[in-house]
Amino acid sequence: MTLSKKQGAGTDQQALLDAQLQLWHHTIAFVKSMALKAAVDLRIADAIHLHGGSATLSQIVTKVTLHPSKIPCLRRLMRVLTLTGVFSVNSGAVVDEPVYGLTPASRLLVGPGLNQTPFLTLMLSTFFVSSFLGLDEWFQHETGPSPFELANGRDIWTLSGHDASFGFIMDVVVKECGDVFRGVGSLVDVAGGLGGATQTIAKAFPDVACSVLDLSHVVANAPTDTTVKYIAGDMFESIPSANVVFLKV
Structure with a gap:
């Protein structure tokens, strides 16, 4: 009986944590949309495309309008965009210099055809x-x-x-x-x-x-x-x- 009560309490606690996590996901989901907006406005996909489809952060910076003091923040932005699948990321030849690439999603932000940038x-x-x-x-x-x-x-x-x-x-x-x-x-x-x-x-x-x-x-x-x-x-x-x-x- 004691074991059953403990299991029930554990299940209730897990359900509470899951519910809280769900609310948090809804609350901060706008971050993904705003990160995408920043990528579109800064034309990050175009910058990567101009480098042949893959580029380091330092290469991206040469193609976008960005104040030098914001480069560390751009790295954080790219982390959000890679976690959400807008861009891909791989380890580069240089230590701490990841290489970002276009995904099927971000390819829709460059070139003619099905470009989704206006929408x-x-x-x-x-x-x-x-x-x-x-x-x-x-x-x-x-x-x-x-x-x-x-x-x-x-x-x-x-x-x-x-x-x-x-x-x-x-x-x-x-x-x-x-x-x-x-x-x-x-x-x-x-x-x-x-x-x-x-x-x-x-x-x-x-x-x-x-x-x-x-x-x-x-x-x-x-x-x-x-x-x-x-x-x-x-x-x-x-x-x-x-x-x-x-x-x-």
Whole structure:
């Protein structure tokens, strides 16, 4: 009986430790995502690729923008990225100089084809990450904006249209759904704001005559260093003629 009680107590303690470990995994899981974001932003995969697919830390440093004082921190970052399978690591010929290589995952961050960099940049951006930080507040209201709107003040398409730097959303659209724009002669982006989305389309398909329709006070602030034509007007009154009307809802 005493032995049985001890075994039961041991089982309960192990279950408690397993439960605690599970919570800790969930709590610090964001570290893996943020490490991946840093790798994408620093273009570490490109740096390794430029060295033939494998590189030491000192070789990686020559290809990325990094302050010299942060080199020890880069080693720690690479440790996270190798443990999570983004990169591989092997012992190098020089003591304490590991050699990092590309894995099937990090090969998707270099070159053309199935490059996932635009998608990862989008999903790991502050715009999207901040949306999840306010989920508790969003659940406390019966109606209202989406979590994205609550965090950023605008829906994703409005933000894309008014912030040209947010055009990487359209990078993903053009990459994944670019066939819909092929053969199109002209396109008008209705309520397109400052044309962040349209500029991406115009850059990817220079043969498409792209224009943006929005209210006069919006068009007044439109950029001038672009091939996109900006038209002041109200879409409820008239829409300029074009092969394609681009309306984001």
